[in-house]
Amino acid sequence: MIPELGNFALSLAAVLALGGSVMGLAAPRDDVLQRAAMSMVFGQWAFSLLAFAALVYAFVADDFSVAYVANQSNTLLPWYYKVSAAWGGHEGSFLLWILIMGCWMAAFSLRSGQYPLHFTTRVLGILSLLNLGFICFALFTSNPFLRLIPLTPADGADLNPLLQDFGLIVHPPLLYAGYVGLAIPFALAVAALLEGRVDATWARWCRTWTNMAWAMLTCGITLGSWWAYYELGWGGWWFWDPVENASFMPWLAATALVHSLSVTENRGTFKSWTLLLAITAFSFSLLGAFIVRSGVLTSVHSFAVDPERGMYILIFLALVVGGSLSLYAARAGQASARIGYGLLSREFFMLINNVILVVSLAVVLWGTLAPIGYEALTGGRISIGTPFFNAFFVPLGLLLLAALAFLPVLNWKRTRVEVLGGVYQAMGIAAVLGVCVWFVLDPASIVVASAVALSAWVVLTHAKQLSLRLRRGRLPAAYLGMTLAHFGFAMGTLGIAVTATQSTETDVRMSPQSSVELAGQQVTFTGVIDVLGPNYSAQQGIFILTEADGSNAYELRPEKRQYFAGGNVMTEAGIAAGFFADTYLSLGEPLEGGAWAVRLHYKPLVRWVWLGALLMALGGVLAVFDKRYARQRRKRPVADADPVTA
């Protein structure tokens, strides 16, 4: 009964989405009709919430007559994983996607007091149209409420053990919040094109939403990487896997958008470029959905394989991208403005940032689609590995750091050359540091040394400007946010460079009571005991980690788990996490005589990768709380915009 109610609620949400899109796109000038369009948005949110609650109920109540529940859950599963299993597979995760879309739309409506009502109605109409596409996809190709009657199984097939983890509870909601959140800048861009108006006020509106969506996407990707690190059990944190790339591409586009919007807001240039980026960012989040959900490839967290779904998303993608780009081609010329700027200006460095990010986007796109294209054309299979991505991302990342170091001293429009003195000073200090690192660490790795030097340079120039501002006593939240985000970028890049090149990894055969040395530490293997979890049995290795002189004993217990329901085997790593380095052990396989194959990792600065990314996200959120946006919020709603529609 409850699942049927969920299905019904979802259908109602679809009807409301249809109503909202017709109403919103017709953009009536009548106040009552505009309010009606807005209330339909709240209706979509409320009914998606009901549908989602019905699905969660089916999971918690172990209703295995629902096919999706039977596929994803099991009576032995702890209750919190039963709840999170609701978004552990394709159908449920898409329902979550719809719910999050509803949340963004509702939030936009609640915060719409600052926008002209006419404009808001348009934006909500576009969002409702997108939501209609999403809901129809769920209803017609991947309905989570389908029943298995009369063949109801006695117990479910269990949730994939990889997904039985805290990471899965939080990673998808955040990631989807990022993906779907990019629909708001998209809708704002399309509405602006329809209205034929892009100005600083529009850019200010758009920035708030873009920053929030971008920050959530950043957190989502970071959590995913961290999850892969501790849950896959083999110490990798980024695989250039197509599914990861699918989330990285919209992130790159959104990062470019965040920067280009700042230029549009402050200087009124880059207008058409900003609009194009807003369209691109959301298109890539749809492309990501296509790559992950269509089954064109199967990889780390792919969900389901079904050509029907692939075709639906592909057609939807073509309509959204084709429609918005045609509109862009027809209208964007009007938005262009010619405002000059010198080479030594913020604008120009933002341009450098955007070019680097867009080139990175092209690289990831190529590396992700080339194997699919090759297979489609020749039938043969190829794989494009990490060296391809590294060949581009190492120089591009370093270049981006170098450009970033100049940013704090630059003014809009033009900057006097004299102010660069401080930048060169900082460069001198950073270079000395880089050379030291080069001698101490590893004379061969010039890349690490330059990454250290460039990150230090970025931090120094930003810190100097920050302290200047502090002394002057004026520190807008937007400035603090930017500085934090840039610190985060420097920290993350440094972490990536160091952990990618300075980690040690060894596979050894260890018999009980034997020990090996790992990066100055002593690892002693005590033995293996059997333990029993709620839905698995495991062999747990006990390792003692000590400093070379025997001090600071630390116990690590990596596991090899066998899950009862699916018979899957999982490797649970034992991790001694530290700010400066992780020690990471995983059990391989039992060998004769009680010995085990053991993999030992020592990973310096691996935490910095994620901490840096979180700092970036924090900076993005902080920037939203700047006074100028607050002022905008307090201001009474502007009278309805003049009819300038071209």
Added chain:
Amino acid sequence: MNPKRKQRLYLTLFLLLVASGVTALLIQISGENMNMFYPPADVVSGEAPVGETLRAGGMVREGSVVRSSNDLGVTFVLTDHQGADFAVEYTGILPDLFREGQGILVEGQLNAAGVFSATEVLAKHDENYMPPELMDLQGMEPPATPKSVMPGYPSAQSKADTATDRTHDS
């Protein structure tokens, strides 16, 4: 030409130049880092090049896995059950789902003696899942083991929320 148009022309030319440069680099570098996949028949017939990094795959032949007694070296035979098989040597930890009879992928190089020395062994995490490269091979349909708890539900078999289980040499 008026200066505004001229500026626009330069900008367009510059963008075209950047775009073509990037495209050329992309094709060049992805060509260098591309690993072709070869089924057992191609490895045996000599179609797979010797000394180049490539991917191969097949089923692990029953009873062919031999562990070295003093280190982590292991040898096994990959077969397509159609008469083509080749030996693989690897040092390190095998993925959790590495079993005899399972379809797996190896990445590494083929030496002149026809032995594949693997730097990476890939298997998949789900019992019902077969690496996509192996799906195309004849006689290697994924083991049709519909879950007994789930009669008549087709997607139970095609469920592919699987993870690549990677192990590789340092």
